[in-house]
Amino acid sequence: MALAELGSHDATLAVDGIAASELAATFGTPLYVFSAAALARRVARVRAAFGSRCEVLWSIKANPNLAVTTTLRAAGAGAEIASLGELEVALAAGYRARELRFAGPGKTDAELTRALAAGVGTFHVESLDELQCIAELASARGEVADVALRVNLPDQLAGARMRMGGQRSRFGIDAEQVPAAARLARDHAALRLRGLHVYGGTQCFDADAFVGHARALCDNAATWERDLDVRFDELDLGGGFGVPVYAGDPLFDLDRAARGLQALMAEHDRDGRRWFVELGRYLAAPAGVFLARVVRTHRSGGHRYAVLDGGMHHAAAAAGLGTILRRPPLLVAAEHLDAVEREPITVGGPLCTPADQFADDLPLPPVANGDLLAILNAGAYGLTFSPHSFLSHPRPAEVLVEHGTPRLVRRRGEPGDALRDQLR
Numbered sequence: 001m002a003l004a005e006l007g008s009h010d011a012t013l014a015v016d017g018i019a020a021s022e023l024a025a026t027f028g029t030p031l032y033v034f035s036a037a038a039l040a041r042r043v044a045r046v047r048a049a050f051g052s053r054c055e056v057l058w059s060i061k062a063n064p065n066l067a068v069t070t071t072l073r074a075a076g077a078g079a080e081i082a083s084l085g086e087l088e089v090a091l092a093a094g095y096r097a098r099e100l101r102f103a104g105p106g107k108t109d110a111e112l113t114r115a116l117a118a119g120v121g122t123f124h125v126e127s128l129d130e131l132q133c134i135a136e137l138a139s140a141r142g143e144v145a146d147v148a149l150r151v152n153l154p155d156q157l158a159g160a161r162m163r164m165g166g167q168r169s170r171f172g173i174d175a176e177q178v179p180a181a182a183r184l185a186r187d188h189a190a191l192r193l194r195g196l197h198v199y200g201g202t203q204c205f206d207a208d209a210f211v212g213h214a215r216a217l218c219d220n221a222a223t224w225e226r227d228l229d230v231r232f233d234e235l236d237l238g239g240g241f242g243v244p245v246y247a248g249d250p251l252f253d254l255d256r257a258a259r260g261l262q263a264l265m266a267e268h269d270r271d272g273r274r275w276f277v278e279l280g281r282y283l284a285a286p287a288g289v290f291l292a293r294v295v296r297t298h299r300s301g302g303h304r305y306a307v308l309d310g311g312m313h314h315a316a317a318a319a320g321l322g323t324i325l326r327r328p329p330l331l332v333a334a335e336h337l338d339a340v341e342r343e344p345i346t347v348g349g350p351l352c353t354p355a356d357q358f359a360d361d362l363p364l365p366p367v368a369n370g371d372l373l374a375i376l377n378a379g380a381y382g383l384t385f386s387p388h389s390f391l392s393h394p395r396p397a398e399v400l401v402e403h404g405t406p407r408l409v410r411r412r413g414e415p416g417d418a419l420r421d422q423l424r
């Protein structure tokens, strides 16, 4: 399955028909490669499943690569941003500020001011404090800001590996505080209350749990509209659909989620209402691969070791950052996909920390210096999720394969980058 979006040829991993070995030879390693066709297919699949009433937003945080974001925009995804940097990426990718939605619990006054000045469409407000602040800033500018309230529902999103809600949370406004926030937004001349937002967590593998969470938001929305004399014309139901990134991970049942969501939308739909889901990993992860070469192999304590030129500073999630129980990522020998002979080998990167390890005694085809290994489903939370300045190795390059042609979309770093922006 993990290979499905990329492909293979003669037992060699390929991205849209171009062998990983050729990509590595041309662009060097460590290297991220993304498939434009796969990105577009992911958007098309989600849009087809959820239907025309539901808009699909790309969560830029998952991969702020400009070419990736441009591709996803061209494929029909809207976008949500969580920083001014992501605003820059979105604008450079061709989004208009007006169509963007700005979430995140720690937007500073200065960031909100810049976002207002840029004309960002809707602010997903995460606290009463932030709402008050947006009201004051918009008022001072003589503007009206469109806001949607991010709701922290009392029940956590079951089935999500990393949950961002529940009884108490840094994210979103507790459900019992929403009426006060909605009244403030309703009554303040500088605010226009557009809707509600919920996002309960990432790596959710339980389609029913996702739909249940969305249902809780819709039910609350109906109650608050009735009790508070407000309208929520925009309902962002979140996302966080799971993608296998570690051995043994399940698949997210998109069709099941879509059936549940379609039924829910039909119950709560009306003229002028807009529906959203916001997805990062689900759109991008399967469209990307991380390639690294074996630099050294050796034997210690009776175990085999391979040291790669890429590590946790480039692919932190694959090395288990943020997980409690470490499991190997979807690691394959890129040129020996069908090898039957396997021997256990411990694989890690070049950093001087035991944390820089991808797999412990993983059965792989016999590995030698110079061999190319690949981590699959690596198109999200890759380079920019990783501590790539740690140990001052140059940053890996990134390549997009589009219409059968690979092109460099992020230059490889160089050792001198370690001095960049430092002052004596």
Ligand SMILES: Cc1ncc(COP(=O)(O)O)c(C=O)c1O
Pocket: 059, 061, 062, 103, 104, 199, 201, 202, 203, 239, 240, 241, 278, 279, 280, 281, 282, 380
């Ligand atoms: C508010 C919000 N929306 C969307 C996302 C994207 O989540 P995922 O990549 O799991 O789809 C995140 C991830 O943390 C988030 O915090």
